[in-house]
Each structure stands twice: as C-alpha cells, then as structure tokens.
Amino acid sequence: MNIVITEKNLSCDTQAFSAIAIDLLDAGRTLRFTAKGGSMDPLIRDGDTLFLAPADPSRIKFGDVVFFVNGGGKPLIHRVIKTQKRGKDRWLLIRGDRANNVDGYFPPSEIFGRVIAVERVGQQIRADQPVYKFLGRLAAWRSRVFSASPRLFSLIYQLIKRIPSFKHYLS
Template structure:
C-alpha cells in the first residue's frame, strides 16, 4: 500500500477515536524507538500534553513521530531523540496522536508511564553533552 494512502487511513482511524499501530520508519527517535518497531497510537487529548510525551504530528504535509520538548499556549516544539540540534515547531491542531505503547518483537512496552517521559526529557537536555561525545568519537 502506498505510504500516502496508508497514512490517510491512519489519520481517518484516529479521527474516529480508534487506536492504531504503525511501524517506525527512520532513526530520528533512537535510542528509544528503532526502525522496524511498531508504536500504538491513541487520539491526542490536550489534558495529556506534557514534556517528554511522544506524539504523531502533521508537518509540511507529512507525519512526524517526535517528542514534545517545550510548549506554550499556542505552539509546541518537537525533537527527535537522535537529533542533536533540530527542533520542529507545530501548532496544537497539528498534533494527531500520542504514543501509548511500543512493540519490539513480541514484547509490548507501555509508554504512558510518567518516568518514561522524564527519561526522554533528560536525554533531550543532555544534547550538548551528546554533541561533545560525538565530536570526540
């Protein structure tokens, strides 16, 4: 199935309030999410917005699976866990879903545990140190 058609179907199901599982593509969320993992998504609810949560967002006509690193009353900043510099800016209306689980092989890892969000925040805040380590190696 072509990617555009698949993603349209995903958006339709989420819009109906259904949970959807999709496969992770790319390495921007390493080490927490790896290419080939599957994530369980649920429709986004504003009350669940906090730093550290991983969301599916629309950006420039594509879907992006990244972590919330900052937000205010109108905008949300997202970043991939593997990205050392880049942050994306989206509006609240662009957030489609929240990751609530990860399937790696047969095992399921729940992502709605608050400590996982904190771990993601620490990883994000360690970006300057990670850049230094990358330059040294």
Template sequence: MLANRETIQMVYQVVESKGYIDIEATGSSMSPFIRDKDKCRFIPFKTTDLAKGDVILYINANGELIGHRFYKMTKNPDGVKQYWLKADNQPDFDEPVLQDQFIGRLYVIERKGRIMEPSDLGMRLWTALILNVPFVPTLLKRLADKKQYKTLSNSGNVSSIMEKINK
C-alpha cells in the same frame, strides 16, 4: 514516512474509527527510545493533557508522518498556539506544529514481541535524561551518524553519507 492527501485522510479515519493507529517506525531519529521497525500505537489526546516529553505523531508541512517528542507550547504573534517538538537525537527543534497537524500521542511500543509503555520506569528515565541533559541529543546524533557511516562503508556506499554529514 511520506504520505499523500489520501493516506493522511485514511490515517485520521483509522484513528477516529478504532481509537488508535499502529505505525511501524522507520529511521533512527528517536533511537534508542523508538527503533526502526518498532510498532508504535498512537491514541487521540487533548492538548490540555499534553505533557513535556510526550511523543506525538503529527503530519509536517511536507506531508510526512513524524513521531517526535513534545517540549513546549508558545503562541505566535497572532496568538495561535504552536507546539515545539524534536527528535531525541537531534539538537534542533522541528518547525512549529499546529494542533490540527496532531494525530495522536504514543501509547505503547511493541519491539520483538515485547510491549513497552512510556510510563515504564526505563522509558521515564530515558525521557528525563533527554529532556534535562542538553548534550545528550547531540551525542546521540553523532553516534547515529557513525553507525550509519559504518553500515554504508561496509556496503560500499560511503559518498552519500559523507554528503549528509558534511551538510
């Protein structure tokens, strides 16, 4: 979700006043853990409480709201902490994220009236699989691309997906 400066400020204000923010997921980068149109609640957190596998909502350098999985923290040559996140079905990491880009950590997902927490057994198993089996994100990316291709080919718009796949 692309956000302008006013929207970003509003997001921070909502989190500060309510103690959470609900965001409707768009896209498939975290599928099947988070699916398009899932309602995701993010809550504030301390970076000292951040654990590998947590899903973090942040604002990237392009002003997009992104919810991706935390993997590790490093320090750049100047000693500034950088956080490494990535989508579940992408093999590559996002650009490093700084602490001031964080909005919140995933608390619950609402899907078709059902509430799921990251601590639920199925969610924990999925997280362990994603974190520990290196080929799973690449496999998921290929499956997502095939699904997107099938959807677009049924609508007659194949050229745009072929351009994406061939990049």
C-alpha cells in the same frame, strides 16, 4: 508503511498513511504500525511497532511522543521538547531524539496522536511507565540542553544504560 486492520497488513505510501492514520485517530481508534527511520533512537527504533492513541490537545506535555504532519506533508513521530505560551494559546516545540534540527512549533490542534506503547522483540513497553516517562523527559532535555554538548550527553547516556532498571528500554 504497514497498517494492521483486523490482523491484515496494509502497505501504502506516506501520504496515504497520513490520511488513513488521521481518519482513524479522529474516529477515536488506536492505530498500530511499524516505525521507519532512526530519528527517535534508542527509545523508538526502526522496526518497532508503535501504538498511537488519539491526542487530547489539552493533555499533551513535555516529553510526549506525538504524531503530526510537518509542513512538507510528511507524517512524523517525534517528541515534544518544549511548550510555549503565545497569547492565550500553547504551542509545542517538536524534535526527533536523534534529529539535527527541530521540526518547529505546532499548536496542539495539529497533533493527531500520541504514542502509548512501543513493541520491540515481542515485548510491549507502555509509554506511561515511570521509567519510560523519565527516559522520555531526559531525551527531551537532551534535545534542548545537550545539543551544544553531545559528548556530555553521551557520557550520561552510557552511565544510565548500565543501570539495571533502564537496560530493558535502552538495549
């Protein structure tokens, strides 16, 4: 993992990254780092630069991409695909867009950050842009509904990818 601190790169293992990222986010700082892995493809790709802001637990919603640490201590950037009430509490079901399995339900208090932008090939894509939000919600629905029918989702994805306003995000 690489962390940029005043224009210098810092390399560290995943446990150190988790600790540093959580400390920075808890202090109210925005974090910039390079994504590793393909579990969020195509909206977030291996090598993209991600910008994380501290997560306000009350504002995390369906379709948001969040930073959390799973039960095994691994830091992950995955999408909220469902919210569920458990008594007075709200829990978030999280899964990578390309992951085979869900990460599980987490209380919002265990979510440390939220992706606010993705930088790819020198261009920044803000996560609050309507098209990106729409694609994020579509990815969340895909994780919930189309898991049983990946061919149907693939067909829908190929059609959406041809629409000019979506090409920027998916190509």
